[in-house]
Amino acid sequence: xxTLTCPYCGNAAEETELAPGGEAHLKRFxxxxxxxxxxxxxxxxxxxxxxxxxxxxxxxxxxxxxxxARDTVTLEVFGTYKAQTPNPTPEIVAAVQAKRPxxxxxxxxxxATTTSAESLTE
Amino acid sequence: MAExxxxxxxxxxxxxxxxxxxxxRAGDAIAAATGLAMPAAxxxxxxxxxxxxxxxxxxxxxxxxxxxxxxxxQALADALSTEHALVLDVSDMRAAFAxxxxxxxxxxxxxxxxxxxxxPADGIRRTRAAQVACGIWRRGEGFVLIGFRSVGDYIGGxxxxxxxxxxxxxxx
Numbered sequence: 001x002x003t004l005t006c007p008y009c010g011n012a013a014e015e016t017e018l019a020p021g022g023e024a025h026l027k028r029f030x031x032x033x034x035x036x037x038x039x040x041x042x043x044x045x046x047x048x049x050x051x052x053x054x055x056x057x058x059x060x061x062x063x064x065x066x067x068x069a070r071d072t073v074t075l076e077v078f079g080t081y082k083a084q085t086p087n088p089t090p091e092i093v094a095a096v097q098a099k100r101p102x103x104x105x106x107x108x109x110x111x112a113t114t115t116s117a118e119s120l121t122e
Numbered sequence: 123m124a125e126x127x128x129x130x131x132x133x134x135x136x137x138x139x140x141x142x143x144x145x146x147r148a149g150d151a152i153a154a155a156t157g158l159a160m161p162a163a164x165x166x167x168x169x170x171x172x173x174x175x176x177x178x179x180x181x182x183x184x185x186x187x188x189x190x191x192x193x194x195x196q197a198l199a200d201a202l203s204t205e206h207a208l209v210l211d212v213s214d215m216r217a218a219f220a221x222x223x224x225x226x227x228x229x230x231x232x233x234x235x236x237x238x239x240x241x242p243a244d245g246i247r248r249t250r251a252a253q254v255a256c257g258i259w260r261r262g263e264g265f266v267l268i269g270f271r272s273v274g275d276y277i278g279g280x281x282x283x284x285x286x287x288x289x290x291x292x293x294x
Contacts, residue, residue, distance in 0.1 A: 008179050009164060009248075014235040017249055060250040062178035 002075060007082050009062040021055030024067045025087060025107070049073055051096055051103050053088055056080075069096055124287040128223035128264065132278060136218045137191030138268070139184040140177075141198060143207035155201035156184055156194070165244050166259050175246045175259060183257070185266075188213055217274030219281055222264030228291045229284040230258065230265060238265070252280050 002015040023045050029037040046052065052072045057065045067085060069078040069092050078095045081088070087107050088096075096103055141152060149160045152174075161167040161176040168174070173185040186194055191213045198209040221229060227239040236249040238258055246259040254277060256269040269277045 011164065011236070011247065016235055060255050061248045062181075064178060 002070075002077070004056060004066075004068050004077060004080050006058040006061060006064065007066050007080050008064040009058065011058075011061055013058055013061055017058065017060040019057040019059040021057055021065060024053040024055045051078070051100060055083070071100075126223070126287050127229045127285040127290055128221045128226040128281075130278065130281045130285055131220045131222070132274075133218040133220055133266070135188050136216070136266075136268075137186050137188035137194075137211070137213040138216050138218075139186070139191055139195050139198060140210045140212045141182040141184065141202075141207070142180055143182075143202055143205050145180060145182065148202055148205045148207060151201045151205070152182065152198065155198045158184075161244075164246060165242075166246050167244070173259070175257070177246075177248065177257070183212075215271050216268050217271045217277055218266060218268045219277065220261065220264060220266055221281060221285070222262070223285075224263075225285075225290055225292075226264045229281060230267070231291065232284040232289075233280055234258070251277060 002018075003012050004015075004018060005012045026041065029041040033041070050071055050073060052070060054068050054070065055065060056068050057063070065083045066080055067083055067088075068080045069088060070076060071078070076099065078099065079092045081092055088105070093105055143152065145152070145160065153160050156172065156174055158167045158169060158172060158174040161174050161182070163176055163179075166173050166175045171187065175183040175185060177183050184194060184198070191211050195209055195211040202209060230238045230251075233251040234247075234249045234256070236247050238247065241247055241258070241260065243260055246257060248255070248257045250256060251267065251269065254269055254273045256267050256277065258265050258267050260266075267277070267281070
């Protein structure tokens with residue numbers, strides 16, 4: 001059983017209270033993008049065996065979308081964070097690396113903190 | 123004959139006003155219009171007749187006697203006229219039940235994937251009851267559970283089934 005703590009209402013929500021939303025941090029490629037980019041955006045998903053970042057919605061609770069870092073093999077949850085976050089926060093990266101020392105982030109841009117995106121939440 | 127776990131009563135006279143707004147910006151206006159303090163996250167504030175419930179970071183629910191709902195909706199709409207906000211009288215789309223009795227929490231424990239027994243006295247929890255969404259807060263010794271009216275009969279049946287005599291969860 002998966003239990004995720006919703007970062008908006010703070011409640012620990014059990015799996016059946018949540019709705020899954022697939023891979024997190026997808027960048028949209030719309031009009032003006034190449035066919036390859038658009039195909040990747042629509043269909044290419046990571047499906048890793050190990051650390052994965054996902055979208056979830058607290059559907060039966062506060063109704064907000066949030067992001068979660070977890071291990072797809074052990075179902076261990078490293079943390080949850082707000083959806084207005086372009087990349088996993090430094091705290092999440094630290095929590096993952098504490099448990100998986102060999103894991104390194106696969107994104108390049110500097111992780112933004114949730115505080116700077118806070119104004120988007122309302 | 124064993125006793126039922128809890129007494130289930132449908133509350134027909136409960137009015138509800140949904141408020142969606144930026145609660146930080148509009149907090150003072152809402153508090154003034156409702157006559158209640160702003161509730162903290164996952165909490166309710168009550169003066170006996172009216173209860174203001176925290177539903178999500180941008181949503182509140184004002185629970186009050188049904189006769190006052192229309193007036194309160196208008197007062198809130200006026201108070202929030204300068205905000206990007208929604209005030210809606212949702213009394214008719216909700217079904218509400220009182221669950222009262224010493225083992226009321228046990229009846230809810232059978233239906234909800236949340237620790238309702240550990241909820242503080244002024245707490246509110248939105249979760250599901252079997253297959254449908256619901257909200258639960260404490261009232262006196264028992265609880266109030268709200269859900270959608272379209273599934274009101276289902277919720278009533280669920281609660282009565284969960285509270286059936288002889289089905290308590292205490293170790294025997």
